[in-house]
Amino acid sequence: MADLSKMRNIGISAHIDSGKTTLSERILFYCNRIHAIHEVHGKDGVGATMDSMELERERGITIASAATSVNWNGYDINVIDTPGHVDFTVEVERSLRVLDGAILVLCSVGGVQSQSITVDKQMDRYHVPRIAFINKCDRTGANPLHVVEQMKEKLKLNAVLMDLPIGLEDKLEGVVDLLRMKAVYFDGPNGQILREEEVPQSMMDECLERRAMLIEAASDFDDKLMEMVLDGEEPPVDLIEKAVRKGTLELKFCPVFCGSAHKNKGVQVLLDGVCKYLPDPTEVENRALDLDDNEREVLLTADPDRPVVALAFKLEDGQYGQLTYIRVYEGTLKKGDELINTRTHRKFKVGRLIKMHASEMEDINQAGCGDIAALFGIDCASGDTFCGGKVNYAMTSMFVPNPVISLAIFPKDKKSQDNMSKAINRFTKEDPTFQCYVDPESNQTIIRGMGELHLDVYVERMRREYKCEVEVGKPEVAYRETITRRADFNYTHKKQTGGSGQYARVAGFMEPIVALPGATEEPKDYDFINEIKGGVIPTEYIPSCDKGFRTAMKKGPQLGFPIVGVALTINDGAYHPVDSSDMAFQTAAIGAFKEAFAKASPAILEPIMKVEIEGPSEFQGAIFGTVNQRRGMIISSTEDNGNCVVDAEVPLAEMFGYSTVLRSMTQGKAEYTMEVCRYAKVPQSIADDLKKQAAEKEKKK
Numbered sequence: 001m002a003d004l005s006k007m008r009n010i011g012i013s014a015h016i017d018s019g020k021t022t023l024s025e026r027i028l029f030y031c032n033r034i035h036a037i038h039e040v041h042g043k044d045g046v047g048a049t050m051d052s053m054e055l056e057r058e059r060g061i062t063i064a065s066a067a068t069s070v071n072w073n074g075y076d077i078n079v080i081d082t083p084g085h086v087d088f089t090v091e092v093e094r095s096l097r098v099l100d101g102a103i104l105v106l107c108s109v110g111g112v113q114s115q116s117i118t119v120d121k122q123m124d125r126y127h128v129p130r131i132a133f134i135n136k137c138d139r140t141g142a143n144p145l146h147v148v149e150q151m152k153e154k155l156k157l158n159a160v161l162m163d164l165p166i167g168l169e170d171k172l173e174g175v176v177d178l179l180r181m182k183a184v185y186f187d188g189p190n191g192q193i194l195r196e197e198e199v200p201q202s203m204m205d206e207c208l209e210r211r212a213m214l215i216e217a218a219s220d221f222d223d224k225l226m227e228m229v230l231d232g233e234e235p236p237v238d239l240i241e242k243a244v245r246k247g248t249l250e251l252k253f254c255p256v257f258c259g260s261a262h263k264n265k266g267v268q269v270l271l272d273g274v275c276k277y278l279p280d281p282t283e284v285e286n287r288a289l290d291l292d293d294n295e296r297e298v299l300l301t302a303d304p305d306r307p308v309v310a311l312a313f314k315l316e317d318g319q320y321g322q323l324t325y326i327r328v329y330e331g332t333l334k335k336g337d338e339l340i341n342t343r344t345h346r347k348f349k350v351g352r353l354i355k356m357h358a359s360e361m362e363d364i365n366q367a368g369c370g371d372i373a374a375l376f377g378i379d380c381a382s383g384d385t386f387c388g389g390k391v392n393y394a395m396t397s398m399f400v401p402n403p404v405i406s407l408a409i410f411p412k413d414k415k416s417q418d419n420m421s422k423a424i425n426r427f428t429k430e431d432p433t434f435q436c437y438v439d440p441e442s443n444q445t446i447i448r449g450m451g452e453l454h455l456d457v458y459v460e461r462m463r464r465e466y467k468c469e470v471e472v473g474k475p476e477v478a479y480r481e482t483i484t485r486r487a488d489f490n491y492t493h494k495k496q497t498g499g500s501g502q503y504a505r506v507a508g509f510m511e512p513i514v515a516l517p518g519a520t521e522e523p524k525d526y527d528f529i530n531e532i533k534g535g536v537i538p539t540e541y542i543p544s545c546d547k548g549f550r551t552a553m554k555k556g557p558q559l560g561f562p563i564v565g566v567a568l569t570i571n572d573g574a575y576h577p578v579d580s581s582d583m584a585f586q587t588a589a590i591g592a593f594k595e596a597f598a599k600a601s602p603a604i605l606e607p608i609m610k611v612e613i614e615g616p617s618e619f620q621g622a623i624f625g626t627v628n629q630r631r632g633m634i635i636s637s638t639e640d641n642g643n644c645v646v647d648a649e650v651p652l653a654e655m656f657g658y659s660t661v662l663r664s665m666t667q668g669k670a671e672y673t674m675e676v677c678r679y680a681k682v683p684q685s686i687a688d689d690l691k692k693q694a695a696e697k698e699k700k701k
Helices: 018-031 054-059 085-096 114-125 143-156 201-222 225-232 236-248 267-277 416-432 451-466 539-553 582-599 619-629 656-664 684-700
Strands: 007-014 065-071 073-080 101-107 129-135 159-161 162-165 174-177 180-186 195-198 254-258 286-290 297-298 309-318 322-332 338-341 344-350 352-358 362-365 372-375 383-385 393-395 403-409 435-438 443-447 470-472 480-483 488-493 502-512 526-530 566-574 601-614 634-642 643-651 671-681
Touching: 007 018, 007 085, 007 114, 007 267, 018 065, 018 101, 018 267, 054 634, 065 267, 065 352, 073 267, 073 403, 085 114, 085 309, 101 114, 101 143, 101 201, 101 267, 129 143, 129 267, 143 254, 162 180, 162 201, 162 254, 201 225, 201 236, 201 488, 236 254, 236 267, 254 267, 254 582, 297 619, 309 393, 309 416, 383 393, 393 470, 403 451, 416 435, 416 443, 416 451, 443 451, 451 470, 470 671, 480 502, 502 539, 502 582, 526 539, 539 566, 539 582, 601 684, 619 634, 619 643, 619 656, 643 671, 656 671
Parallel strands: 007 073, 007 101, 101 129, 129 254, 159 254, 526 566
Antiparallel strands: 065 073, 162 174, 174 180, 180 195, 286 297, 286 393, 309 322, 309 383, 322 372, 338 344, 338 383, 352 362, 352 372, 403 443, 403 470, 435 443, 480 601, 488 502, 502 566, 601 643, 601 671, 634 643
């Protein structure tokens, strides 16, 4: 049985172009998983090992998270390389859901960027301990000490340097290990030969100062270490390491390593850090809901002799059918075992069990606690729990953000139509943020996603992987409708036919849900308050009113988008002993909602994006201009080493085609990232235009 204390499940997360995939490639090389290093934008035409999709190699970005396992000095490390683009944020969510620890990669020039902040929040959401790697110390303008300060300010992390680079930019030679006070150099054509020397005299003072800061920060987590520091004694290295590990596992300490993955410097020291400071599967709390006991929360233990509990966290459609990535939390999974999917209650037998290495696979006979493996040919969805034996658990699922952009797609011919539906079926199963529906009125197929790049990639994959010729309509923004003031309703639904008729009266009021000052949580989209007294509406019909209101909120009367931010209170009504029914109260609630909505000063909301634009300072004025032209609001602007970073909030409707404009205006030197920030009211003139367009669409239909 595998020694769980020698196992690590880690993810590599960061902002775009911080060097995650390059770092993964070096880890594979130094752990003897691959025998030649390929670059992300490979001149050899091969591309990075972890970017196995053709599209990833062409664009030089990671689209789907890739899993692999390596061995480093007797430790088994499962590594997941995740995308940096915010459009593929669900890939990061699903990976962090099953990981025990993570490496947060930061660029020594760019520092803490917008997506670094998002990824850090995701790590907090799943309580994932992390260590940081400040990459690209060989780049012009590299300043790792400045990045550590940014981590403290922007990420509120207790970031402490574990090593210091020897030289920076083109003079980067190696790193000084601050705990052992040794200079480590990386010799050989690929930096695989480690050479230890004494610390260069010119760096000695700074290294001693940084080491004292490290010991002081670590002493908060160990009383014995604290005593030795106060007595002025020199503590042993293993005691400091133990304290650093304790702080890291409690999410109160973040060890920081430096280097350059591209120049093969500092990666082996980082790998030692992964083994020393990140948790093994037994040190992480994982919880599940017991479906046989009123969904009572249970703590899972990494015990190989207990019944199997595994979570399907990612689906992939490979050449041999559907591949389901699983993480085993309890028990030991063997070939031929019978498992049950606790969502569908379907039983299935484990046929082929494999361990993935990017796009290659290796057959295994069993997977124990903490292992990440894959199964073939199982019908399931992302987030399903598989159990064996006598337990019936469901793992808590991951957070899935709502899509903000939609596109109409049209197949060019009958063959393309069949292939398109196959592709959409697969993509919606694999990616919960990619959604598809057929508009009942226009009969168009609409796909929805997290951004232009997200949908672009899926349309391109349909063309390539499914030979499906599709045309794409104009992108549409996911607007919302809401109300701005209170309105009363008193609606009677009466219909008399032969025999029993329909009768229901619903009265009350609707009002906007307003976020309370200082509240950290988002306000609810809908609230139903029952204040019926004296049985004027029988108890069995109250849920019918709720259902009717919910139905009415699915499609607003202004643009046909969902209605949000409404609290509905019913406080009066009437029923008929013969003519009242569930359907009658549902219909009355829909009528009451429409009547009050028109009186409640309805408004249209649009998604506002948090946009971060980065480029040379000389173009700062032009960047400001593009934001202002797009109804944007500049939040902050910082300059550093001839580079400027502009943070702004811009309506999504104004951001289509922005990348082309930005590139042509800055000679291709600026780039931007954006993610959904909030919904805000649309200016009246634009709201009027949107209503006109919606009315014209209706006429055409």
